[in-house]
Amino acid sequence: MPIRSILEVELFHVWRIDFIGPFPPSFSNSYILETVDYVSKWEEAVALPTNDCRVVVNFLKKNIFTHFGTPRTIISDGGHGSKTSPDNHRKRKKKATGGNIQKSQLRDALYTRLCTNKTILTINGQFPGPTIYATKGEMVIVDVYNRANENITIHWHGVKMPRYPWSDGPEYVTQCPIRPGTKFSQKIVLSDEEGTLWWHAHSDWSRATVHGALIIYPKKKNDYPFPKPRAEVPIILGEWWNSGAKEVMNEFMASGGDPNVSDAFLINGQPGDLYSCSRSDTFRLTVDYGKTYLIRMVNAVMNNVMFFKIANHSFTVVGSDGSYTKPLKSNYIAISPGQTIDFLFESNQKPNHYYMASRVYAGAGNYDNTTTTAIIEYRGNYTPLTSPLLPNFPNFNDTNASANFMGQLRSLANKDHPVDVPLNLTTKLFFTLSINLSPCPNNSCAGPFNEHFSASVNNITFQLPRVDILQAYYRHIRGVYGNDFPDKPPLTFNYTADVIPKDLWRPENGTEVVVLDYNSTVELVFQGTNTVAGVDHPMHLHGYSFYVVGWGYGNFDKDKDPLNYNLVDPPLMETIAVPRNGWTTIRFKANNPGVWMMHCHFERHVSWGMGMAFIVRNGKSRDAKILPPPPDMPRC
Numbered sequence: 282m283p284i285r286s287i288l289e290v291e292l293f294h295v296w297r298i299d300f301i302g303p304f305p306p307s308f309s310n311s312y313i314l315e316t317v318d319y320v321s322k323w324e325e326a327v328a329l330p331t332n333d334c335r336v337v338v339n340f341l342k343k344n345i346f347t348h349f350g351t352p353r354t355i356i357s358d359g360g361h362g363s364k365t366s367p368d369n370h371r372k373r374k375k376k377a378t379g380g381n382i383q384k385s386q387l388r389d390a391l392y393t394r395l396c397t398n399k400t401i402l403t404i405n406g407q408f409p410g411p412t413i414y415a416t417k418g419e420m421v422i423v424d425v426y427n428r429a430n431e432n433i434t435i436h437w438h439g440v441k442m443p444r445y446p447w448s449d450g451p452e453y454v455t456q457c458p459i460r461p462g463t464k465f466s467q468k469i470v471l472s473d474e475e476g477t478l479w480w481h482a483h484s485d486w487s488r489a490t491v492h493g494a495l496i497i498y499p500k501k502k503n504d505y506p507f508p509k510p511r512a513e514v515p516i517i518l519g520e521w522w523n524s525g526a527k528e529v530m531n532e533f534m535a536s537g538g539d540p541n542v543s544d545a546f547l548i549n550g551q552p553g554d555l556y557s558c559s560r561s562d563t564f565r566l567t568v569d570y571g572k573t574y575l576i577r578m579v580n581a582v583m584n585n586v587m588f589f590k591i592a593n594h595s596f597t598v599v600g601s602d603g604s605y606t607k608p609l610k611s612n613y614i615a616i617s618p619g620q621t622i623d624f625l626f627e628s629n630q631k632p633n634h635y636y637m638a639s640r641v642y643a644g645a646g647n648y649d650n651t652t653t654t655a656i657i658e659y660r661g662n663y664t665p666l667t668s669p670l671l672p673n674f675p676n677f678n679d680t681n682a683s684a685n686f687m688g689q690l691r692s693l694a695n696k697d698h699p700v701d702v703p704l705n706l707t708t709k710l711f712f713t714l715s716i717n718l719s720p721c722p723n724n725s726c727a728g729p730f731n732e733h734f735s736a737s738v739n740n741i742t743f744q745l746p747r748v749d750i751l752q753a754y755y756r757h758i759r760g761v762y763g764n765d766f767p768d769k770p771p772l773t774f775n776y777t778a779d780v781i782p783k784d785l786w787r788p789e790n791g792t793e794v795v796v797l798d799y800n801s802t803v804e805l806v807f808q809g810t811n812t813v814a815g816v817d818h819p820m821h822l823h824g825y826s827f828y829v830v831g832w833g834y835g836n837f838d839k840d841k842d843p844l845n846y847n848l849v850d851p852p853l854m855e856t857i858a859v860p861r862n863g864w865t866t867i868r869f870k871a872n873n874p875g876v877w878m879m880h881c882h883f884e885r886h887v888s889w890g891m892g893m894a895f896i897v898r899n900g901k902s903r904d905a906k907i908l909p910p911p912p913d914m915p916r917c
């Protein structure tokens with residue numbers, strides 16, 4: 282397997298000005314690759330001497346901003362950095378390591394000074410983090426240096442990591458955390474993934490700011506099942522709390538109530554014009570009239586399914602979760618946390634400025650009702666509207682708009698991109714997904730009835746062990762997890778009734794796994810329940826993609842519903858939103874040995890325990906067994 286790309290990723294706290302601009306404070310290859318014309322300048326960019334500022338600056342001046350709108354001052358002469366600026370941080374660090382980058386001309390202008398100052402956790406000082414580019418089937422090595430003062434793990438979301446769960450990342454499931462001051466070299470083993478995936482922290486709530494895109498090109502350049510776009514633009518949706526995600530997590534886990542709603546949503550790290558003090562840093566995309574652009578969208582939001590629209594423009598979806606889809610025309614996108622959607626849009630409207638915008642879909646409960654925006658600017662001579670057109674959204678609670686969008690996705694299912702849906706099943710699983718209430722000492726919690734919110738799969742609230750499950754499995758350490766995760770819920774009841782007796786709201790705690798034989802063919806029905814509150818659940822499976830063969834509202838009917846399964850061209854996903862008080866059926870073949878977590882990708886739900894793990898046993902042949910762990914696995 283070719284090793285093409287070795288990135289050094291360092292994690293550290295940077296003193297930041299609120300709402301950071303898109304430009305990172307250092308010259309690194311990954312930065313250059315992220316901001317130049319993505320494919321065509323690759324070879325030139327990787328060959329640049331990273332220690333010669335002049336060469337790099339000239340290269341950036343020449344190549345950057347082709348798709349990112351009017352250049353702002355990215356390079357200034359003076360040293361305006363305050364003592365706490367990221368630039369100074371870089372300087373100090375580089376000096377300490379004997380590097381030669383302190384002549385960097387990148388300054389404060391990289392960051393827009395807005396309403397508040399705060400410290401956030403980042404990779405290489407970038408937020409969102411660096412985009413990683415790869416080609417189908419490659420292996421990428423990422424050296425993760427933890428220079429922060431808290432534990433971290435990094436997950437490569439949607440990468441199957443065949444036979445190599447060691448780099449997958451979920452804390453206490455496949456590894457112990459990377460401690461401050463230590464390093465872990467992670468191998469990202471790509472196989473059949475092609476399109477857009479992403480990476481993010483997988484410990485506590487640090488993924489709020491520690492995330493970035495992972496773009497996987499076809500083996501042959503531009504060998505897309507759609508016309509070559511004029512340009513490719515990553516759009517990362519994010520969520521922002523002024524108080525800090527970690528603080529929000531600590532507060533709601535201690536109180537037992539709901540987490541505070543966020544203060545803003547972000548498009549490529551920027552909230553946009555509709556928030557105070559944010560206008561000048563709004564993300565802008567410059568387009569030429571009459572071209573087609575490929576948007577590679579990642580939903581890195583913590584707790585919400587998002588609607589996305591561009592005023593006056595419609596879309597053609599062409600891929601999702603690192604797999605191609607049949608072209609699907611739509612004038613909006615619905616995307617749940619964890620998912621990626623690749624879509625084309627044509628710049629075929631009257632030259633002007635148009636908002637692209639995103640806001641939540643929320644079936645129930647409290648939510649941040651603000652709208653994040655970015656601007657599409659047509660090139661040319663015209664006087665733009667002073668305030669660009671805003672798109673109209675589906676209602677916040679429009680479950681149909683959310684579920685139908687996903688429900689229309691279909692695999693490409695042609696000769697070059699065939700489907701392989703398991704038809705003869707060896708294993709059938711039925712998992713209920715529930716919000717629950719747990720008792721609280723002295724009835725002092727902030728949840729309903731003064732109890733503590735929790736969540737469960739088949740009524741088991743997942744407890745993370747002290748030693749990771751993968752290590753315990755591989756080294757036969759007893760007492761870490763059990764093999765008794767049930768294949769159906771302990772009680773059968775009307776899961777989606779309006780009123781569900783309160784004694785059914787109580788979960789049990791456990792660290793249980795489902796053990797699957799190698800090459801089992803698995804069907805798994807997720808059933809949402811209405812205990813406490815029925816909401817959607819974007820379920821994510823590590824180590825696999827799965828076919829989504831059916832979905833519906835209400836209780837799953839095992840006799841009638843399978844008759845309507847799509848076994849011809851179901852979409853291949855790794856995250857699927859199970860609709861509120863509804864069900865979704867997935868199928869996959871357990872051909873990847875290892876320990877693989879499955880969980881809801883709403884961060885508050887996984888914090889409350891909506892997760893579990895599969896162990897897929899080794900097969901008989903040599904190439905059907907887990908590879909040995911790397912020597913630098915973080916210690917527990």
Ligand SMILES: [Cu+2]
Pocket residue numbers: 817818819881882883886887891
């Ligand atoms: Cu959930």
